[in-house]
Amino acid sequence: xxxxxxxALNFLRQHRWPVLILFAWIVLxxxxxxxxxxxxxxxxxxxFYVQQLVVYVCVFTAFLAAGxxxxxxxxxxxxLVLSKAISRGEYLxxxxxxxxxxxxxxxxxxxxxxxWLTARAQLSSSGVxxxxxxxxxGALISAAVAVFFSTxxxxxxxxxxxxxxxxxxxxxxxxxxxxxxxxxxxxxxVQVARFSFRPEWAVNWMAIVAAVLESxxxxxxxxxxxxxxxxxxxxx
Amino acid sequence: MPDVLxxxxxxxxxxxxxxxxxxxxLDNFSLSLERGEIFxxxxxxxxxxxxxxxxxxxxxxxxxxxxxxxxxxxGEAKTRARVGFLPENVALYHRPANELLRFYGALNGIRPQRxxxxxxxxxxxxxxxxxxxxxxxxxxxxxxxRIGLAQALINDPELLILDEPTSALDPGARxxxxxxxxxxxxxxxxxxxxSHLLSEVELICHRVAxxxxxxxxxxxxxxxxxxxxxRYEIVARGVPPEMFPGSQMRDGRLVFTVxxxxxxxxxxxxxxxxxxxxxxxxxxxxxxxxxxxxTNQGADA
Numbered sequence: 001x002x003x004x005x006x007x008a009l010n011f012l013r014q015h016r017w018p019v020l021i022l023f024a025w026i027v028l029x030x031x032x033x034x035x036x037x038x039x040x041x042x043x044x045x046x047x048f049y050v051q052q053l054v055v056y057v058c059v060f061t062a063f064l065a066a067g068x069x070x071x072x073x074x075x076x077x078x079x080l081v082l083s084k085a086i087s088r089g090e091y092l093x094x095x096x097x098x099x100x101x102x103x104x105x106x107x108x109x110x111x112x113x114x115x116w117l118t119a120r121a122q123l124s125s126s127g128v129x130x131x132x133x134x135x136x137x138g139a140l141i142s143a144a145v146a147v148f149f150s151t152x153x154x155x156x157x158x159x160x161x162x163x164x165x166x167x168x169x170x171x172x173x174x175x176x177x178x179x180x181x182x183x184x185x186x187x188x189x190v191q192v193a194r195f196s197f198r199p200e201w202a203v204n205w206m207a208i209v210a211a212v213l214e215s216x217x218x219x220x221x222x223x224x225x226x227x228x229x230x231x232x233x234x235x236x
Numbered sequence: 237m238p239d240v241l242x243x244x245x246x247x248x249x250x251x252x253x254x255x256x257x258x259x260x261x262l263d264n265f266s267l268s269l270e271r272g273e274i275f276x277x278x279x280x281x282x283x284x285x286x287x288x289x290x291x292x293x294x295x296x297x298x299x300x301x302x303x304x305x306x307x308x309x310x311g312e313a314k315t316r317a318r319v320g321f322l323p324e325n326v327a328l329y330h331r332p333a334n335e336l337l338r339f340y341g342a343l344n345g346i347r348p349q350r351x352x353x354x355x356x357x358x359x360x361x362x363x364x365x366x367x368x369x370x371x372x373x374x375x376x377x378x379x380x381x382r383i384g385l386a387q388a389l390i391n392d393p394e395l396l397i398l399d400e401p402t403s404a405l406d407p408g409a410r411x412x413x414x415x416x417x418x419x420x421x422x423x424x425x426x427x428x429x430x431s432h433l434l435s436e437v438e439l440i441c442h443r444v445a446x447x448x449x450x451x452x453x454x455x456x457x458x459x460x461x462x463x464x465x466x467r468y469e470i471v472a473r474g475v476p477p478e479m480f481p482g483s484q485m486r487d488g489r490l491v492f493t494v495x496x497x498x499x500x501x502x503x504x505x506x507x508x509x510x511x512x513x514x515x516x517x518x519x520x521x522x523x524x525x526x527x528x529x530x531t532n533q534g535a536d537a
Contacts, residue, residue: 003343010329010339076327080387083293084343085317232286232295233250 003086004094011098015064019102022060023109026053030113034120046121047195050114050131054192057106057135058142058185059163061099065143066150066158068095069226078231089223092151096143096219103139107132123197130203131195137211138188142166144215145184148222151229184214239304240395240426241269241292246301248287248450261287263450265301269395269428274421276441276458277430278523280531284450285430286324289399293321306395317344320388324400324430326380330373333364333383341390351390358386361416377404385413389420396420396427402436414440438462438523446530453530461526467519468499475511493519 012019033049069092072078082091114128145165149158170189187207195201248262261284269275279285290296291303294311308315328336334355341351359365362382367375372383381404388396396417402410410433418440421427431437437444437458444461446454454461475490477483480502483492494502499516506513 003345006339006342014329076323076325077329079295079323080321080327080340080384081343082295083316083319083321083323084340084391085313085315085345086343087313090313228297230250230296232290 003084004090004097007081007086007091007094008098008101011068011095012102015098015102018060018064019105022056022106025056026106026109026113029053030117033117043121043123043197046117046123047197049117050128051192051195053110054131054135054138057103057110058138058166061103061139061143062146062162063159064102065095065099066146066162067155068098068147069150070155073231082231087223088226089219092147092222092226093219095147096140096215099143100136100140103136103143106139107135110135118197124199126199127195127197127201131192133203133208134188134192137208138185138192140215141185141188141211141218144218144222148218148225151222151225184218185211187211239268240271240306241267241428242304243267243288243292244302244304246288246291246303247299248284248291248296249299261450262291265447265450265452267445267452267455269426270443271426272421272424273442274417274427274429274440276437276444277428277447278432278434278437278444278527279447283447285447286399287450288447289321289397289428289430292397293319317391318394320391320393320396322381322384322388322396322398322401324403326384328372328380328383328387330371332369333359333372333375333386334368336372336383337387337390340387344391346391354390354392358389361389361419362386363412378406378409381405382409382413385416394425396425398427399430400432401429402431402433410436434523434527444523446527448531448533453533454526458523462520462523464519464521466496467493468496468516469493469519470499470502470506470516471514472506473512473514475506475509479505479509489514 029049029052033046069078072081082088111129111132114131115125118125118128142162146158146162149161153161165183166185166189169183169186170193173186173190174193187204188211191204191207243265246262246265247260250259250261251257265284265288267288277285277288287296291298292305292310293316294313298310303310305312306315306318329339331339337355337358338351341354342348346354355368356365359368362385364379364382364386367379372380375383381401385398385401388398398417401417402413405413414436417427417429421440429437429441441458443456444454444458445452470492472490473488477485477490480490480492483490485491503513503516
């Protein structure tokens, strides 16, 4: 597993600047939301702040993960990496683990800002950390699906398809209250949409488990497809 | 002794996605590398050399045929821990040289203590020990090529696969690279060297294959390939130059060539006038001449 951890760290290092900008965005939006106060509208805005940051991380990880293979092939750096004792499956796992680690750091920054914000608004902060867990799970499944699509599509199409897969069922559910429980990421998004600072809101741990299992399935599918791809041909 | 690298009737077709146009890069290609040799892999651009290398390392899949790398089928990740690879136009992560080497070494599962020692050794080998802490992004192309070679050597591989290793090097660095490859070979490593620099190949390779349009046009020991059996060079003394048109005088000796089969007649003519025959041997060609002959034949075919 050490090579996977090394490649995951390398993935994070390659994307450190966009990740740091995203972290700055969390802090800045928290500072903006801090002025909302304690009335009814302020609570709604705080809820929106929390919800939008979960959606951002899913979009962001899909974007990063979908471009990983393409960028490495285009720069030809993938050749040296895969000339070592690394299987294609391990290589993809490293991209997913790197995205997961990025999301975990994001969730930590989000949690700290969220606790500070909810303390100012005199709201319960217990939901913030549960949302942090949803962030990590959402980013994980988002990265796994994006990596799967990117094994046979361009990074733009892979990102678009990943986001459509998440967004369309969520939109249909919001309109018609129809369930798509079997679709990847759907149970996570439903929980995010239902989020509130009321004590009755609690994370559904089955959705987290489902996201982890689905991520493993998508990684397996991605590895099977990527194993059959010629990686040394030009990507353009 | 089992072969280190073995291609058995390998064909590789590239198929374009939309037009379904098929380009054959390797055509029924067979080749075996013996343990401990330096093998020169030659061919014009587009001959299929890099494709053959990429197939061995599992970057691509064969359309048909089979291949074995260190006695395992192509594409097995664990086997690659025993191989060092330097691609053409090496692309490296922008990190200090020392850190980069540790990264690539760790990917091959080398333990940290051994890795530190190997980093020092290979940096010394490629004469970059003074640059260990400098970011490779700031290196010249030649230095990057040498760091590329260092990462190929980091795991002390049994087989070194080098795709145009001297293309970016100045003459001095080229000589150093040649010495380094010979030293690695003396240490028991097998070297598969794809190169356009025929003089380098001629100097260090035990065997050579010339690939044209995905097919091996010529394969053999370098010395044998360079010998033209169709012409003989005769060196004689006490013979007037006008007796053999096209001959040259060197240090009082007459040097000329005759087609194979006519050498006996030429010798008898020299002896008949009281001349002395100093040597008779097949004409030695340069690898460049052999290469051009093969590529022209391949183009005609």
